[in-house]
Each structure stands twice: as structure tokens, then as C-alpha cells.
Amino acid sequence: MNLILLGPPGAGKGTQAQRLQAKYGMVQLSTGDMLRAVVKSGTPLGQKADSIMKAGQLVPDEVMIEMISNRIDEPDAKGGFILDGFPRTVVQAEALDRMLEEKGLKLHHVIEMVVDDTALTERITGRFTCAKCGTGYHDSFKRPAVENTCDVCGSHEFMRRADDNAETVGKRLEAYHKQTAPILPYYAGRGVLKQVDGMAEIDEVTRQIETIIQS
Ligand code: ADP
Ligand code: ADP
């Protein structure tokens, strides 16, 4: 099954995608994670992406479309994938439709995680991840079971993203409302858009998504 998780920064896309990947074997394709790997590589593209991401803006469509098209072709995506962070513009959504058709793949559900903007700054500024396996945590809402120890891999090293500060969050939310939200009517018109309550507790959000994918 191929899914899109849509929602503003901090909505819980990554959290839910990690859970679906662990339980159902669909692979999480996070364009944010892919871009952070490119930034780490220090190539000219990485340097360009780094400054765009720090400014809370969007990386150009053509870069993202090529990146996701190549990633979908990798063997682990054959068993199904969850797009987390893509598409983010109508141009990307249209390109995705074309590429899926060319590849003979179907898009089963587009799941919008509905959240209040007011909750997002707290979600994002409290976010951290395991430096070794990437599992996501939160200072208030999802602490590791044992202090300073990753629940999944036992690592004691964690990291915070450079763009997860209050100032950049404002820019990212603005970009979401201006550039990404117009995707919602695009998918609603094609009858694939479903909604879940992203303000509910993490387990409850998972249950709502499972109801959709089992329908
Ligand atoms: P979040 O999970 O907080 O929404 P992401 O990790 O998905 O953030 O993305 C981090 C940054 O990477 C974005 O602010 C943007 O600059 C860039 N980015 C990620 N995906 C895309 C995309 N599909 N199109 C353009 N830029 C993107
Ligand atoms: P996104 O990928 O959409 O940017 P994340 O999954 O990284 O969002 O979630 C942002 C932060 O909020 C993380 O620290 C995560 O642990 C936390 N979080 C995710 N879902 C919820 C929820 N339903 N309630 C409270 N906190 C949540």
C-alpha cells in the first residue's frame, strides 16, 4: 500500500510513519531526512539545501521530484511506501501523479493530520531524535522510557535539528499555508483525501490511521 501523510511541520507525520513502517513494513520516505543526508554530504546541492532549510523555505520542486522518483525505484519501496514531507506544492503533487502512472503504481490514501497551529511551536521546539537510529522523541510528550536511552536501539546520543527553533518554525508554517495547503483540495477532488485528528494522543492518531488503511 502507498500512502501520503500530509500536515504542517510538527503534525506528527514522522512519528506515525515510523510506527506504520515498524508494524506494516511499508517504508517511510522522508524528504526532510533525505535532504539532511545531502546537507551532511557537503556537496554544492547540500550547501544550497542547507541555507534554504535554515530559512524555513522550500527546496526547488525539480530537485525534490527527482529525489523522490529515484527513491521510489529502490527495491525496499516495492512493498509499499509512506511519503512523509512530499509532495509540498501542487507542482510536486502533479509530478507525483505522473511518475506513479509511469511506474505503474497506485496511491491508496492521502491522510491529512489536522492540528492547530498553536500546538506546533511547542511540538517542534521540544522535538529530538536518536542520533543512531532516528527514532523521534519529545521533551514533554514522548520521553524515552529510560532517561537518556533510546527505546529502540539503546543509544545515549540524541540530536536536535538546526531548523527546529521558534523563529524558523514561523517561516515553515507560513510556507505550509501558502504553498502546501493548496494540495488538500487537489486530493479531495480526487476522492483520496482522509483526515485524522492530529491533536489526539499519539496512540489514538495511530488507531485512526489504521482504521483508514484497513478500510
Ligand atoms: P517537518 O517534518 O518539520 O515538516 P521536514 O523534515 O519534512 O520538516 O522538512 C525539513 C525542511 O526540508 C523543510 O522545511 C524544507 O525546507 C525541506 N523540504 C522537505 N521536503 C520538501 C519538499 N517536498 N519540497 C521542498 N522542500 C522540502
Ligand atoms: P512531523 O514529522 O510532522 O514534523 P513529528 O512526528 O516529528 O512531526 O512530531 C513533532 C514532535 O511532536 C515530536 O517531538 C513528536 O514526538 C511529537 N508528537 C508527535 N505526535 C504527537 C501527538 N499526537 N501528541 C503530542 N506530541 C506529538
Ligand code: ZN
Ligand atoms: Zn535509537
